[in-house]
Amino acid sequence: MLVMVGLVAAGSAATAQDQMPPKQVGVVEMKLEKVPRIITLPGRAVAAEEAAIRPRVGGIVTDILYQPGEMLTAGTPMFRIDATTYEAAVVSAEAEVVAAEAALTQATLAYNRAEKLAGSGSTIADVETAQSTMKQAEARLNTAKADLKVAKAELNWTTITSPIKGYASVAGVSVGDLVTAAQSDALATVTLLDPIDVDMYEPSVRILNVIKDVQSGRLEISNPIKMTLTLEDGTTYEASGELLASGFRVSTSTGSVTSRFRFENHGRRLLPGMFLRGQIELGTIDAFLVSHSATTRDRTGQLTAWVAENGEAMRRELTDVGSWKNSWIVTDGVEVGDLVIADGFSGLTSGATVTMVPVEYDASGVVRNVVPASNEEPAATSNPASAE
Structure with missing residues (x-):
């Protein structure tokens, strides 16, 4: 008897299930649109410029001038x-130049005399010796002038100047410290912050993927490529940047390519070392916009x-290339005219019969019923499945 009752109850439940009306869902018709291709990195x-200040000569620091x-x-x-020692070196080098000039004058006169007396008062060997002495005097003078130039340069290097425009850091030395030429420790750092x-x-x-989209004609690259920034506190940086140099090498550790952008930084809000998020607008792409709320991702990230389809619900795998406002930018998985279920899909199973109601999204990404062409008053709520 109990078995018979169970069979009757199961049969009644199956009959009731067969008689359940189709689930009512809101659908959005897919249209191919030109969408900004924006990537977040x-x-x-x-x-932009930074100089580590190091001495080119050694000695005791006597003044910090900034x-x-x-x-x-x-x-x-x-x-x-x-x-002190560099001033003395200049004086010594100047004296060497004077001595070299005098020696050259004397050697030149001796050579001229020997050349005039050749064949009578002097031999060819005497002329050649005098000429050799004159050339040695010329070489000595050139060496002395070069030494003087180096001595003057080293004297100038005793005053260390900033090679670039920028903000100076705290000095890494004090008055009285001994520094050496080309030491590894910087005396200070000068940093350009704007740009x-x-x-x-x-x-x-x-x-x-971007290259593939460009080659297929799907993506039109903007010129120039611009970028906006989001700071660490979530605020958007007002200035926009331009591409300075695109990367051409893939990092073996991260598998990424580094590209450099340049920004104005009048308020010095951006400081070297800050972590940022950049939104780069590459151009426009022909794609479908599928609302975030109408999609899900599995553990592997598949959208x-x-x-x-023909009154039945079917799950589709989508390929996206980013996000725009409240929607995913979908390039594969749907076609023009497809009806994506945007509302009422909770509890759906593949192959379930559905009744479709056209809906649309407002500026905030909220589902609203489509206003009828006859300008009838639209429904106040946006959930076509709420009547279930």
Whole structure:
């Protein structure tokens, strides 16, 4: 008896299920659109120019001639090294030049006399000896002048100046410290902050996809390519940047390519070393816009959506190349005229019969019923499945 009751109950449930009305869903018709191709990349700010200040001569630091944090122009004095020995070297080199000039004058006169007396008062050997002595005197003078030039340069190097325009760091030495020529430790650093550069890191596989889209004619590249930044606190940086140099080498550790952009930085909000997110607008692409709310991703990252086909719900795998406003930019998985289920898809199963109601998205990405052509009053709610 219990078995019979169970069979009757199961049969009644199956009959009731067969008699359930189709699920009502909201659908959006797919249209091919020109969509901005924007990619988001991680990046880091780097100084457009930065100079580590090191001495070119050795000695005792006698003066620090700048204030840390001040703006320096190229050529601004920063440090002074004791110049006593270098001043003496200049005097010695000047004296050597004078002596070399006198020796050259004497050797030239001797050569001229020997040449005039050749064949009578002097032999050919005497003339050749005098000529050799004159050339040696010329070489000595040239050497003396070169030594004087080096001595004057080293004397000038005792005053260390900034090679670039920028902001000066705190000095790494004090008055009285001994420094050496070309030492490894910098005396200070001068950094140019406006403009500032940003290095962005793009996976090489994405670059291949972009190249494929360009070759197929799907993507039209903008000229110039511009980028906006999002700071670490989530705010958008107001200035826009331009591509300075595109990368041409893939990192073996990260598999990414580094491209450099340049930004104005009047307020010094961007500092070298900051982590940033960049939104790069490559151009426009022919694609479909599928709302974020109408899709799901599995553990592998595969994007899927429900599509109404001949009155039945079918799950589709989609290929996207990024996001635009409240939608994914889909390049594969749907075609023109396909009806993507945007609302009421909770609990759907593949092959389930559905009743379709046209819907659309407002500016905030909220589903709204399509206003009828007869200008009838649209429904107040946006959920066509709410009547279930």
